[in-house]
Amino acid sequence: MNTGRRLIEFKGVRKVYGKGTASMQALRGVDLAIDEGEFVAIMGPSGSGKSTSMNILGCLDTPTSGLYSFKGVDVGKLDRTQRALLRRYYQGFVFQGFNLLNRTSALENVELPLIYRGTQARQRREQALNALETVGLKGWESHTPGELSGGQQQRVAIARAIVTKPAVLLADEPTGNLDTARSREIMELLNTLNSTDGITIIMITHEPDMAAYAKRVIHFRDGLVETDKQNGRAD
Amino acid sequence: MLWNTILLALRAIRRNILRSFLTVLGIVIGVAAVITMVTIGRGATVQVQQQIASMGSNMLMLVPGKRLGPGQSSGSAPFKISDADAIAKEIGSIVAVAPVSSQSVMAIFGNQNWTTQVTGTNNQYLKVTNRSIRGGREFSDSELRSGAAVCIIGETVRKKLFGGQGGLEEKIRLQKLSCDVIGLLEAKGQSSMGMDQDDIVVIPLSAFQRRISGNQDVSMIQLSVKQDASTEKAQSDIRTLMRERRHLSASDDDNFNVMDMKEIAKMLTGTTQLLTALLSAVAAVSLLVGGIGIMNIMLVSVTERIREIGVRLAIGALEYDVLMQFLVEAVVLSSLGGLIGIALATAGSFFAARLMQVPYIFNPGINVLAFLFSAAIGIIFGFFPARRAARLDPIDALRHE
Numbered sequence A: 001m002n003t004g005r006r007l008i009e010f011k012g013v014r015k016v017y018g019k020g021t022a023s024m025q026a027l028r029g030v031d032l033a034i035d036e037g038e039f040v041a042i043m044g045p046s047g048s049g050k051s052t053s054m055n056i057l058g059c060l061d062t063p064t065s066g067l068y069s070f071k072g073v074d075v076g077k078l079d080r081t082q083r084a085l086l087r088r089y090y091q092g093f094v095f096q097g098f099n100l101l102n103r104t105s106a107l108e109n110v111e112l113p114l115i116y117r118g119t120q121a122r123q124r125r126e127q128a129l130n131a132l133e134t135v136g137l138k139g140w141e142s143h144t145p146g147e148l149s150g151g152q153q154q155r156v157a158i159a160r161a162i163v164t165k166p167a168v169l170l171a172d173e174p175t176g177n178l179d180t181a182r183s184r185e186i187m188e189l190l191n192t193l194n195s196t197d198g199i200t201i202i203m204i205t206h207e208p209d210m211a212a213y214a215k216r217v218i219h220f221r222d223g224l225v226e227t228d229k230q231n232g233r234a235d
Numbered sequence B: 001m002l003w004n005t006i007l008l009a010l011r012a013i014r015r016n017i018l019r020s021f022l023t024v025l026g027i028v029i030g031v032a033a034v035i036t037m038v039t040i041g042r043g044a045t046v047q048v049q050q051q052i053a054s055m056g057s058n059m060l061m062l063v064p065g066k067r068l069g070p071g072q073s074s075g076s077a078p079f080k081i082s083d084a085d086a087i088a089k090e091i092g093s094i095v096a097v098a099p100v101s102s103q104s105v106m107a108i109f110g111n112q113n114w115t116t117q118v119t120g121t122n123n124q125y126l127k128v129t130n131r132s133i134r135g136g137r138e139f140s141d142s143e144l145r146s147g148a149a150v151c152i153i154g155e156t157v158r159k160k161l162f163g164g165q166g167g168l169e170e171k172i173r174l175q176k177l178s179c180d181v182i183g184l185l186e187a188k189g190q191s192s193m194g195m196d197q198d199d200i201v202v203i204p205l206s207a208f209q210r211r212i213s214g215n216q217d218v219s220m221i222q223l224s225v226k227q228d229a230s231t232e233k234a235q236s237d238i239r240t241l242m243r244e245r246r247h248l249s250a251s252d253d254d255n256f257n258v259m260d261m262k263e264i265a266k267m268l269t270g271t272t273q274l275l276t277a278l279l280s281a282v283a284a285v286s287l288l289v290g291g292i293g294i295m296n297i298m299l300v301s302v303t304e305r306i307r308e309i310g311v312r313l314a315i316g317a318l319e320y321d322v323l324m325q326f327l328v329e330a331v332v333l334s335s336l337g338g339l340i341g342i343a344l345a346t347a348g349s350f351f352a353a354r355l356m357q358v359p360y361i362f363n364p365g366i367n368v369l370a371f372l373f374s375a376a377i378g379i380i381f382g383f384f385p386a387r388r389a390a391r392l393d394p395i396d397a398l399r400h401e
């Protein structure tokens, strides 16, 4: 269900950390194009630049050089506030380490992006409850992250990322901390979000089993795209 | 949105309730102190004004010394009885003249003793100060002239020496002077500045000069102006007369001062107001210290919550949202401190007013002002930490520790 419209484009994206002799090239000229409705898995060895790319995609970081355009807009030309607004209205981010707010209930964690969108309290609650139900956490609304298992926390993080029905869901190792059964549940969930809600999904994973759920797999190596293949898996 | 932010702030404050309380303690104390000072000061001022009003507006007071300002004067030669006589004779608009000298003396009756204010004057004194005799009689002309050993005593002295009963016709001793009690003064209660006006023994001026002070000085002259005459005119007449009598040349400044009630009120309230202002300044410093405390704790709070700030920024909060979050937290914190301070001050000034026997006058203005001021402290001292939080880079904040 590729609608064909270009969502994301990287042209010669470089990212250099540090300066001078101590500098380190995390990305060395990445070219990439992702269309709306795609489900992409990004793989590659540790340190190959996956998270760096993801942070740039999520407008959290800026490339040292090269072009990043989102929905045809040159993100490099946006200021801090405009990038924040882009995150607010188009992107959902699942962080590598969950990054939920402690001592704050699951429901309130999920409501957070809606607060910044200015959604009214009642609607906010309703949408957050729906999102939690979608990730299978009905009944766990009032639990704080400390009272939830790793898998449940990961699902709260996903609920928070999808509650706004973003154009794209960016997930950095969403199954990194989970056992296989839990991981499969999450993958099924992402698959549903992609096929039913039409949310573009870009996900980093180390596990080929999980990458198999995606329709396209991109391999990174040493800060460059090594391979970029459509998955044979039909659905 | 603002309401959400306030709830969020309240929650953050409750999470560290002890720390929050200690942080606002400076504000609490500052606000409570300022309000209490001002309330008590106001009460004292009002009391002085009421007392003065009860004395009548037609009183003048002639005191030696240059005038320097409220509550101050410099020493100068005292007056003589002849000055009082001259005023009585030459200035038509004056109805009563009382030359007054007084000194603190121990009064003794039997085995009771009590240190009191002995005032040497004449019968006019009662008229000028609006007092009356409730038992016995005034001095006779011959007693005044000869300086007879007779006295009129105030209610407090009567209580202390005679246990509140009798006293008339008894003999009390004032230093070397043994005198007959011929009259009892009507009680008048406490004066402004907390002085007991009934703690007094009045004796003829000539007796006072001869037997108590041992000189011919008159320390001040109190006068009553005719009801319908102008006090300004009387004041300037007295001034001209006194300049002449004290041999002042045109270039000399006055070395005496004719005060009317307004000026006396100013003199009396001046001291209170000066004191209030001073103490309020001290209290204001504690508010400043409180503000710095808030800034400090907000900086700590921002550092502790860097990851949270990163998450918020990453999921769509703008710099402005984070700025508001921390600013509101600081303002809520300091305003809560202000409210606690107001509650404390209300109770405190009520009891302090009781204790100091000044009227308690609730002053809405100072309470509102103190509250706004405490909120303003939150804004001023919360701004820097809040801006620091808002300017964090989301990716750095997320990576933090």
Ligand SMILES: Nc1ncnc2c1ncn2[C@@H]1O[C@H](COP(=O)(O)OP(=O)(O)OP(=O)(O)O)[C@@H](O)[C@H]1O
Residues within 6 Å of the ligand: A017, A018, A024, A025, A026, A044, A045, A046, A047, A048, A049, A050, A051, A052, A053
């Ligand atoms: N903030 C940083 N400062 C300096 N170097 C960094 C920083 N972030 C990443 N790097 C370096 O950039 C390279 C790519 O890092 P990145 O996090 O993108 O790897 P990754 O592919 O996500 O690895 P992993 O699978 O372990 O998460 C690594 O060599 C890393 O050391």
Ligand SMILES: [Mg+2]
Residues within 6 Å of the ligand: A050, A051, A052, A096, A172
């Ligand atoms: Mg990574």
